[in-house]
Amino acid sequence: MFEKMLKDNHLKITPQRLAILKEIQKFGHISIEEIYENIKESNPSMSLATIYKNLASMQEARIVDEVKFPNQKQRYELTKNPHIHLVCEKCGSITDMELETPIQALKDACANTSSYKIKEASIVLIGICEQCQ
Amino acid sequence: MFEKMLKDNHLKITPQRLAILKEIQKFGHISIEEIYENIKESNPSMSLATIYKNLASMQEARIVDEVKFPNQKQRYELTKNPHIHLVCEKCGSITDMELETPIQALKDACANTSSYKIKEASIVLIGICEQCQ
DNA sequence: ATATGTGCAAAGGGTTTGCAGATAT
DNA sequence: ATATCTGCAAACCCTTTGCACATAT
Numbered sequence: 001m002f003e004k005m006l007k008d009n010h011l012k013i014t015p016q017r018l019a020i021l022k023e024i025q026k027f028g029h030i031s032i033e034e035i036y037e038n039i040k041e042s043n044p045s046m047s048l049a050t051i052y053k054n055l056a057s058m059q060e061a062r063i064v065d066e067v068k069f070p071n072q073k074q075r076y077e078l079t080k081n082p083h084i085h086l087v088c089e090k091c092g093s094i095t096d097m098e099l100e101t102p103i104q105a106l107k108d109a110c111a112n113t114s115s116y117k118i119k120e121a122s123i124v125l126i127g128i129c130e131q132c133q
Numbered sequence: 134m135f136e137k138m139l140k141d142n143h144l145k146i147t148p149q150r151l152a153i154l155k156e157i158q159k160f161g162h163i164s165i166e167e168i169y170e171n172i173k174e175s176n177p178s179m180s181l182a183t184i185y186k187n188l189a190s191m192q193e194a195r196i197v198d199e200v201k202f203p204n205q206k207q208r209y210e211l212t213k214n215p216h217i218h219l220v221c222e223k224c225g226s227i228t229d230m231e232l233e234t235p236i237q238a239l240k241d242a243c244a245n246t247s248s249y250k251i252k253e254a255s256i257v258l259i260g261i262c263e264q265c266q
Numbered sequence: 267a268t269a270t271g272t273g274c275a276a277a278g279g280g281t282t283t284g285c286a287g288a289t290a291t
Numbered sequence: 292a293t294a295t296c297t298g299c300a301a302a303c304c305c306t307t308t309g310c311a312c313a314t315a316t
């Protein structure tokens with residue numbers, strides 16, 4: 001419930017913010033340009049500056065996450081449980097995958113070997129999806 | 134041996150390219166701006182455009198890799214064995230870590246669950262390094 | 267009523283491009 | 292000798308900022 005997420009973070013509930021969140025939800029991993037182009041259809045006065053400002057404040061509030069893929073502009077997704085991103089190098093499609101155990105195993109291995117205190121993991125696997133094989 | 138790497142990829146051996154590769158080697162994970170500033174000291178005529186063009190061609194040739202970290206400009210490193218990047222969120226230091234087994238376990242788990250053919254992995258762990266704890 | 271948010275236009279940075287002269291093969 | 296590379300300047304993004312007006316609380 002987007003309204004509650006915003007309220008909990010002392011961010012005002014505006015049509016612009018709701019529209020941005022709805023787009024991100026709809027497309028999963030979306031670029032700024034795509035958000036802008038999609039929203040413009042129903043809300044022609046929406047400005048790019050507003051999108052930038054809101055993505056920054058909602059990222060700050062941990063409502064959305066930025067994700068960076070090789071050779072792509074950054075994209076945004078709703079904040080979710082830790083997960084892996086699978087990117088198809090042929091068609092560019094992106095799949096989320098929750099693999100708790102191996103992710104945890106990796107973090108543990110790393111913590112043991114390094115004496116780092118691990119907080120988060122950003123894992124992107126590049127490959128070829130079933131349809132493109 | 135940088136000369137051989139370039140020759141093998143039909144890239145001419147120029148002082149600029151060697152200087153860029155030497156900087157990347159020296160600093161491990163370096164931004165474009167840092168490469169430029171460092172090289173300017175010994176070679177004041179080196180232009181930013183040359184750095185951009187060469188990073189692109191040497192990335193294409195798989196001599197260097199671009200790496201993207203959260204909230205940072207992209208950086209470059211020499212192409213190495215698959216490894217994990219550990220980033221300290223306090224001091225920003227970056228550590229490489231070869232953890233073949235857990236990386237492979239993750240790729241396998243993913244391949245099994247998804248029917249993707251996995252080719253590469255980009256893994257970044259964010260945490261706090263020993264000194265900053 | 268007040269603090270925040272929006273939209274606009276301008277400014278700011280980073281990156282790419284075209285071209286003439288220089289250099290590696 | 293020739294294809295490639297370099298450096299410069301301009302062009303071209305994408306992103307941020309300041310400000311006046313609008314809106315949510």
